[in-house]
Structures are given as structure tokens and as C-alpha cells.
Amino acid sequence: MKLLFAAAECAPFFKTGGLGDVAAALPKELVKKDIETVVVLPYFTKMPPQYKEQLEDVMDFTISVGWRQQYCGVKRLWMNGLTYYFIDNMYYFDRESLYGYYDDGERFAFLQMAIIELMERINFIPDVLHVNDYHTAMIPFLLKEKYHWIEAYRSIRTVLTIHNIEFQGQYGKTVLPDLFGMGTERYDDGTVRMGDALNFMKAGILYSDRVNTVSPSYAKEIQTTEFGSGLDQILRMESGKLSGILNGIDYEINDPETDPALVAHYSVDDRSGKADNKDELQRLMGLRPKPEVPLIAVVSRLTYQKGFHLVLDELENLLQFDIQFVLLGTGDPLFENRFQSIAERYPEKCSVSISFDVNLAQKMYAGADIFLMPSAFEPCGLSQMVSMRYGTLPVVHEIGGLKDTVEPFNPIEGSGTGFGFQDFSSYHLMECLKKAIELYDESPAAWDTLCHNAMSKDFSWETCCEGYLALYKSLV
CATH class of the missing domain: 3.40.50.2000 (Glycogen Phosphorylase B;)
Known part of the structure; x- marks a missing residue:
């Protein structure tokens, strides 16, 4: 099986929270289970120097972000049996922080189209494309509505993992033509609209083949008004493809028998x-x-x-x-x-x-x-x-x-x-x-x-x- 794992952050390169930990640990384990795995990330220039030094420039091409022709460089890194590809564009990703900018919609529109257009160029068409949170949640929608003419992509199955439903990627209707170069039909008929905004997360939930979140209880909770952040009705409607899979922790880093931060090591059988x-x-x-x-x-x-x-x-x-x-x-x-x-x-x-x-x-x-x-x-x-x-x-x-x-x-x-x-x-x-x-x-x-x-x-x-x-x- 071939898997492409797409996310906006990944330890140890750059992270703000749990998504970065999952993006680091899950692909590493899947490779051990003989799943051919590729991880695609933005190239945030705040990456630590020791990893920057290992990067190899692979190619570059142009992405049409609406009327804008944007440079897309591709860098590659091999580590832990995994191939990482980094999408490079200084205008979008040379920032102090990962998120929180007025143009986040444009930045992540570029990233998502770059990920899709990268697959043919590196000759890696996955069986499953696994996207995470709103930064990559439009990919299943784009595959079916914008890139459906590419025959090689038609058999790709998609999984969306919701790490935190509070952050949904909500932008104006004009984002569809202005950034994605698409018509507004799916906005006008209400499919990807939530209130008065295009909602990246809603699009991902509706267009993904499977949706999961990071614990079984949270999968139930987000189907309620209290915890669903406005998407609970959509999640109840799509509950047949929704599940919860508990995250793990890295047992190599978090090990009381070997942790270099500890003054004395201990184990479950000897806690002295x-x-x-x-x-x-x-x-x-x-x-x-x-x-x-x-x-x-x-x-x-x-x-x-x-x-x-x-x-x-x-x-x-x-x-x-x-x-x-x-x-x-x-x-x-x-x-x-x-x-x-x-x-x-x-x-x-x-x-x-x-x-x-x-x-x-x-x-x-x-x-x-x-x-x-x-x-x-x-x-x-x-x-x-x-x-x-x-x-x-x-x-x-x-x-x-x-x-x-x-x-x-x-x-x-x-x-x-x-x-x-x-x-x-x-x-x-x-x-x-x-x-x-x-x-x-x-x-x-x-x-x-x-x-x-x-x-x-x-x-x-x-x-x-x-x-x-x-x-x-x-x-x-």
C-alpha cells in the first residue's frame, strides 16, 4: 500500500501542538509496518539548521493561485526510513510563526494545490491520501472538483483527521475563484458553505472517504452542539464514516529507563x-x-x-x-x-x-x-x-x-x-x-x-x- 501523509507541521522540523507530534510519529510507525509512506509539508524557513543542511533540491514548477503564478520549489529529506517532501515558497512560508496571518487562506490554498500537483511530478500516486486539519482539508474536495480530469488521481482514497475542530479555515466566497481558480457552484448550493463563509473543514468532512479524530470520545463529542463548533450537524450526517483513533506517544523519547533529562533512570519493575x-x-x-x-x-x-x-x-x-x-x-x-x-x-x-x-x-x-x-x-x-x-x-x-x-x-x-x-x-x-x-x-x-x-x-x-x-x- 502507498500512503501520502499531508500536514502543515511535523516534529522535529516545526510544530505548535499535537498535530506536529502525530505527523512525526504515525508515518514513522507505518513504514515499520511495510506501508510505503511519503510525508509532504510546507517548507517553513524556521526549520532547525541541522535538518536544513540535509535537504536536497529536487525540482520546481509554477502553481496558479487564481491569477497569481507562484513559484513552487520541492526539497527532499530522507530520515527514519521516510521520504519527506517540503513545498518551498519564501513569500508564503518565510514567517516567524506557522499560522495566524491575514493571508493564511492563500498560503494554505497554495500548499494544497502544490501537494496535489506534486504527486504526478514525483511519480508517487498513493492508494490513500491522509490529510490533517483545515490546512489540508480541501484536498479531497479539490481532487473531485478541480483535478478530476487527471485519470491517475481518480482511484486515490482520502482520510481526514480532525485534531481540533475549533480551527476550520473560514474564508469569503471569492476564495474559490480568486485562489483556487474554480467556480462558486459548490458554495452557492451550500455544499462547502457554512454561514457566510467557505469552510475548508466542512469541505474535507463531506468529500473525504473517511473522517477520524484523535480519540473515540472526542469523535462522539464533536457530534454535539456543545463541542461541534458549528459542524456537529454535518458530522452527525456523516457519522457513518466518522471514527476515533487514540493518539500514541513516542516511546523512544518518553522512556524513564533511557531519558537523558533524568538524573536517575527507573522502570515499571524498579521505580526506586x-x-x-x-x-x-x-x-x-x-x-x-x-x-x-x-x-x-x-x-x-x-x-x-x-x-x-x-x-x-x-x-x-x-x-x-x-x-x-x-x-x-x-x-x-x-x-x-x-x-x-x-x-x-x-x-x-x-x-x-x-x-x-x-x-x-x-x-x-x-x-x-x-x-x-x-x-x-x-x-x-x-x-x-x-x-x-x-x-x-x-x-x-x-x-x-x-x-x-x-x-x-x-x-x-x-x-x-x-x-x-x-x-x-x-x-x-x-x-x-x-x-x-x-x-x-x-x-x-x-x-x-x-x-x-x-x-x-x-x-x-x-x-x-x-x-x-x-x-x-x-x-x-
């Missing part, structure tokens, strides 16, 4: 080294090393979506308990300032780092006892899986991927891999945290069992990619 990592984390964050006190950690963007208004509502109450609290993240300036203010008032118990630090994040996953993730919604979430891999028990709002990955503690059976609360309120968050603190303080044996359970869970991409293999095989 975890205590050394807790001691180091406490010292790094300016807290007194206290092995007997539960250490609660946060590694996140500080936003309302991630639920940090709930944490701030209760943090000073939480600090009345015999605990320590550490936080690493950036986000809403109001949240940043309030966390810093509380840390200044409680320096013995609370320490925050308003920064982005991958090395410190790994130390927090390994050194903490409890990992806090109270998201309002979470398509999948990776941090809770990473924390479990390191034997740090998550406290989560039972929503989306958090619900699918964290088994709440059952005091009767002594089972579970963490703690969960259902009602999205600061009161229920605090009650859940109190349960975790009480178990840590009073039942070391039960806590130890939960840590063993959490570390024994298999969230590897090797396992998770089986769901994608089944999806592709259902099409071919």
Missing part, C-alpha cells in the same frame, strides 16, 4: 530512581526536598481551554494542604501573572516557571507524584499519557481523550491509573485532588499499585497505528 528525580525537581524549582509530601505538577499552555481558571480558583486552598505545586508553561498573561503572584506568596510550597523548556518538562513528568490536567475539552491530549509512562498519576477532567486514557481510581477494587472528575467546576477539581492527596498520604501500597498500573499501560504508536492500518485497509 523516581525518588531521586523528585528530589532534583524540588531543588531545581527552589523548593525544599520533602520526599513524604505529594508534589503536584503542571506542564501546559495556560489557557481557559486547558482549565486553568479552575486551578487558580482553588490554588490557595490547595496550598493549605501539606503539598508542593510546580508549574511550567506560558499562555494567557492574566494566568501567568496570577500564578506568579501566588508563588511569591507561598515560596515554600509553590514554584512556577513561565517558560517553554522541553528538558524541564521531562524532569517534571518524572519527578512529580501527581500531574494536573483539568482541560475544558481535549481532543486527545498527550501529557497525561507521558505522565503515566513516568509513573506520575494524572488528575483529569473526564472529557475527550482524557476520559479514554485515564482510568479513575476505584477505591473498592483498588484499580485505576489516575483520578478523574466529571463536572467542570473548581469545586469538583478540588474534591478530586483531595482524594489523590489522601491516597498518597494514607495508602502507600494502593498508590504504588496505581503507579504500576499507569506505567504498564501501552500508549505506544506501535499499538495505536493499528487503528490507522485498519482504516486504510477498509478503503483499499
